[in-house]
Amino acid sequence: MSNVLPFGPEDQLTAAVVPVVNDLYDLTPDELLLSQEHYESEVRSYPRRLPLAIKKAQGLLVEDTRGQIFLDCLAGAGTLALGYNHPEINEAIVDALNSGLPYQTLDMTTPAKDKFIREVMSFLPQEFAQNARIQFCGPSGADAVEAAIKLAKQTTGRNTMVAFHGAYHGQTNGTMAMMGNLNTKARRTGLMSDVHFFPFPYSLRCPFGQGGEEGAAQAIRYIERVLNDDESGIQKPAAIILEPIQGEGGVIPAPAEFLRELRRITTEHGILLIFDEIQCGIGKTGDNFAFEESGIMPDILCLSKAVGGGLPMSILLFHKDVDSWRPGEHTGTFRGNQLAMATGAKALEIIRRDNLVDNAAKAGAYLREKLEVVAAETGCIAEVRGRGLMLGLEIVKKDGSLNKLGEPMADPQRTLQIQRECLKRGLIIEKGGRQGSVLRFLPPLIINFEQIDFAVDAVRAAILATEAN
Numbered sequence: 302m303s304n305v306l307p308f309g310p311e312d313q314l315t316a317a318v319v320p321v322v323n324d325l326y327d328l329t330p331d332e333l334l335l336s337q338e339h340y341e342s343e344v345r346s347y348p349r350r351l352p353l354a355i356k357k358a359q360g361l362l363v364e365d366t367r368g369q370i371f372l373d374c375l376a377g378a379g380t381l382a383l384g385y386n387h388p389e390i391n392e393a394i395v396d397a398l399n400s401g402l403p404y405q406t407l408d409m410t411t412p413a414k415d416k417f418i419r420e421v422m423s424f425l426p427q428e429f430a431q432n433a434r435i436q437f438c439g440p441s442g443a444d445a446v447e448a449a450i451k452l453a454k455q456t457t458g459r460n461t462m463v464a465f466h467g468a469y470h471g472q473t474n475g476t477m478a479m480m481g482n483l484n485t486k487a488r489r490t491g492l493m494s495d496v497h498f499f500p501f502p503y504s505l506r507c508p509f510g511q512g513g514e515e516g517a518a519q520a521i522r523y524i525e526r527v528l529n530d531d532e533s534g535i536q537k538p539a540a541i542i543l544e545p546i547q548g549e550g551g552v553i554p555a556p557a558e559f560l561r562e563l564r565r566i567t568t569e570h571g572i573l574l575i576f577d578e579i580q581c582g583i584g585k586t587g588d589n590f591a592f593e594e595s596g597i598m599p600d601i602l603c604l605s606k607a608v609g610g611g612l613p614m615s616i617l618l619f620h621k622d623v624d625s626w627r628p629g630e631h632t633g634t635f636r637g638n639q640l641a642m643a644t645g646a647k648a649l650e651i652i653r654r655d656n657l658v659d660n661a662a663k664a665g666a667y668l669r670e671k672l673e674v675v676a677a678e679t680g681c682i683a684e685v686r687g688r689g690l691m692l693g694l695e696i697v698k699k700d701g702s703l704n705k706l707g708e709p710m711a712d713p714q715r716t717l718q719i720q721r722e723c724l725k726r727g728l729i730i731e732k733g734g735r736q737g738s739v740l741r742f743l744p745p746l747i748i749n750f751e752q753i754d755f756a757v758d759a760v761r762a763a764i765l766a767t768e769a770n
């Protein structure tokens with residue numbers, strides 16, 4: 302098996318658990334970064350905040366072309382549940398290739414595909430799986446959401462979609478229409494019509510000025526009132542779509558009671574309920590799926606990112622009664638990526654075998670506890686929130702200043718500086734949320750306590766380094 306590992310035993314990446322940082326990393330662009338800047342379109346995004354040219358990676362560690370090592374708590378934006386180059390995932394790829402399996406088969410079946418489907422079904426709650434149908438989309442998360450939109454509209458014969466403030470479902474025409482963030486939408490005209498936005502239960506910046514359980518109850522009341530109002534101006538929706546934990550919107554979990562109430566209301570009105578677990582699914586939150594905490598089931602579930610074990614994969618799961626497709630109504634050439642079937646099946650098998658969802662719950666609780674200490678020490682973190690290993694820190698002005706709605710004033714400049722100072726100390730974390738003021742953790746499920754200690758020390762030091770601001 303060692304010949305499938307990308308690094309020899311003498312390699313520091315295979316031996317290291319955390320980066321060793323003696324001096325702050327030098328982030329001036331090297332030749333590769335300059336070349337990227339020259340050739341690649343202005344549309345590039347991550348390299349602006351994370352200016353790294355990656356040479357190799359293993360587990361949570363990434364080595365750049367200058368030999369600097371980083372602990373990666375972004376991990377391909379949540380795709381790498383088992384970290385980089387897990388030996389058994391690498392082996393699954395090699396085995397698939399050696400077995401003569403084609404790279405892709407459109408939507409024709411293979412033993413690898415059948416195994417993947419069975420693994421996915423057994424990863425789902427039994428109550429959902431027993432009546433579920435799977436649809437392969439391809440290969441991006443946005444395509445799964447696009448398929449969900451079409452499915453919901455054709456099943457109900459309605460055109461309206463409801464999404465939430467802070468939502469992120471991708472960047473295609475339909476998914477972008479359901480996006481909260483206005484910056485990326487600013488120059489888009491003619492996005493999918495008939496989308497309406499409802500308030501998400503975001504305690505810190507509650508539209509009802511309440512927060513907590515009361516704020517979530519008010520959001521439900523608002524939704525129910527609108528749906529029952531014959532003067533609301535909103536046609537009855539085909540579906541309500543949401544992320545049980547908003548990711549890009551700032552790591553905001555929907556309380557279980559909110560989801561239960563949403564299920565009650567959608568059932569009463571014959572509206573489909575779509576959960577987008579593209580980011581929060583596959584164990585990150587300490588449950589197989591984030592919605593499981595609520596005990597309710599969606600009509601349609603969108604999955605991508607980690608479900609492919611690190612390779613591109615995008616699927617929909619829905620109740621068989623919703624399966625209103627006619628043959629070929631949502632196709633796509635790359636729906637049959639066989640290597641992703643092999644890696645996806647292997648990843649789910651390993652997650653179950655090694656109790657990695659439990660690890661996410663335990664490691665997440667440890668990470669959260671330590672981040673709360675940092676919040677108390679530093680005074681610039683309004684909230685540590687999220688579930689399991691999907692955690693966010695909302696950075697606000699330390700002087701306690703409030704905006705005109707009486708909410709803590711966001712501090713986007715400092716958030717950006719903290720992210721950069723973390724990078725100089727060997728830690729890769731993401732940033733997002735309202736005004737870009739939320740630092741985000743989305744590490745692989747295999748993160749260990751030593752790595753968490755390293756990450757928290759880096760965050761603390763980065764915050765102190767930006768103290769003057």
Ligand SMILES: Cc1ncc(COP(=O)(O)O)c(C=O)c1O
Binds near residue numbers: 444544549581
């Ligand atoms: C919740 C959610 N839905 C959909 C998407 C879109 O996935 P993709 O970028 O693969 O199109 C993302 C990506 O970040 C996401 O976080």
